[in-house]
Amino acid sequence: MNTSDFEANLKADGYSEIETQSLQPRPGKGHHGHHFAIRGLVLAGSFTVTQDNRRVTYGPGEIFAVAQDHPHDEEVGPEGARVLVGRKYA
Structure with missing residues (x-):
């Protein structure tokens, strides 16, 4: 999926904050949740969600994708990652 289509789908599905993030390699943060739902498209590198x-x-x-308040962990692969992400608030 190209970035324009992905961004259009995010907006159509109610994701109000959309940005491209460049992430440095890192191990997991530990299980946590967010007060928003998140959906992301990996543009480069690797991104792991548990x-x-x-x-x-x-x-x-x-x-x-990770649902709002859903416990998860995330790590960035050894080469880092670029991710187009959207956040959806209830």
């Missing part, structure tokens, strides 16, 4: 005892690594062109 939720519901399932660890999934996403690469370029892949989409991840």
Whole structure:
């Protein structure tokens, strides 16, 4: 999916904050939740999300999502990552 289509889908689904993030490599932060839902498209590198005892690594062109207040962990691969993310507030 290209970035324009992804961004249009985010807006159509009510995601109000949309930005591209350049992330440095890092291990997980530990399980936590956010007061917003998040959906992201990996543009470069790798981004790993662990939720519901399932660890999934996403690469370029892949989409991840975490529901509002859902416990999860996230880590950035050794090469870092660029991710287009949207936040949706209840």
